[in-house]
Amino acid sequence: MDATQQVARQQVRMRGRSYVAFVFSPVVPVVSWLAEIDATLGKSPGFFTGKPVVLDLSAVDLSQAAIAHLVGSLAERNIRILGIEGVDESKLGANLPPLLTGGRACAITHVEPKTPPAQEKNKDKDKTKLPSLLLESPVRSGQSIVFAEGDVTVLGSVGSGAEIVAGGSIHVYGTLRGRAMAGINGNSAARIFCQKIEAELLAIDGYYQTADEIADSLRNRPAQAWLEGEMLRITALN
Numbered sequence: 001m002d003a004t005q006q007v008a009r010q011q012v013r014m015r016g017r018s019y020v021a022f023v024f025s026p027v028v029p030v031v032s033w034l035a036e037i038d039a040t041l042g043k044s045p046g047f048f049t050g051k052p053v054v055l056d057l058s059a060v061d062l063s064q065a066a067i068a069h070l071v072g073s074l075a076e077r078n079i080r081i082l083g084i085e086g087v088d089e090s091k092l093g094a095n096l097p098p099l100l101t102g103g104r105a106c107a108i109t110h111v112e113p114k115t116p117p118a119q120e121k122n123k124d125k126d127k128t129k130l131p132s133l134l135l136e137s138p139v140r141s142g143q144s145i146v147f148a149e150g151d152v153t154v155l156g157s158v159g160s161g162a163e164i165v166a167g168g169s170i171h172v173y174g175t176l177r178g179r180a181m182a183g184i185n186g187n188s189a190a191r192i193f194c195q196k197i198e199a200e201l202l203a204i205d206g207y208y209q210t211a212d213e214i215a216d217s218l219r220n221r222p223a224q225a226w227l228e229g230e231m232l233r234i235t236a237l238n
Helices: 030-043 064-076 118-124
Strands: 022-024 053-056 081-085 132-135 144-147 151-154 163-166 170-176 179-182 192-197 201-204 207-210 223-228 231-236
Touching: 030 064, 053 064, 064 081, 132 144, 151 163, 163 170, 170 179, 179 192, 201 223, 201 231, 207 231
Parallel strands: 022 053, 053 081, 132 151, 144 163, 151 170, 163 179, 170 192, 179 201
Antiparallel strands: 192 223, 201 207, 223 231
16 A cells, blocks of 8 residues: 655745835936035945945946946945835846835824814814834844834934834933934924933934034034024033
8 A cells, every 4th residue: 555645735925015115216427416415424324234225327327237236236335225216127237226106205194283172172182193113121232113104203322223214203211322313204303302412413404513523612412403494403401
C-alpha cells in the first residue's frame, strides 16, 4: 500500500503598512538644488538616513540618463529613493526605482470652529479637537515616532538620535535631545515645547534649525519654537 502524504498549503500573508515619506521635488538647475541638500546634510548628517524618500520629477524635464545620474547622486549622499513620481514610465529603466502613483499628501482635517449657543457650548466643545498622541514613556535613542494626525505629547524625555514627527504641535515634558518636526502637513501654526532644550534639530512646516544654530543661552532651559513668517523662532519659557 502506498502511503500518501498530504502537505498543507501555506498561504502567503500580505499586510498593508503606511509610512510617511519625504518627497524631494528637484528644480533646475539641479546642481544648485543638490547644493541645498548638501547644506542640509552638513548641518544634520543623519537627517535622511533610513527615511523613505520619493522623488517627484513633475517640475523638471530630465532624460533617463539624467534621472539615473540624479538618483546616483542622492545615493552617494546616503539618500535612498523609494520610488519616483511625476514622470513618464518610459523614462524609468530596470535599474531605476519604480514609478509610484496615487500618493497623497498627509493632510490634517481642518475644522472651522463654530460658536455654539450658550446652552450647547459644553456639550460640543470637544468636537473640533484634533486627534492627539500621548506617550507616557521616554522616547529612546533610535526610536522614530510619526503621528501625522495631530499633536504629540511626551511625558518623559526624547533621547539623542530619537525623532518625533507630528502633524500638529509637539510637547515634551522632559529633555528634548533628539529631533522634533512639527506641522509636517503644512500646519504653520504648530509649535514645539520642551522643559529642557538640547535638540539636534527643530522643524516646523519644513523650516528648521539645527543644534549649532540654537543659541547657547537657551540650552538646558524650558523653551518653545514657532514660525514667524518663514523664520523659525526659539525663545525661553518663563
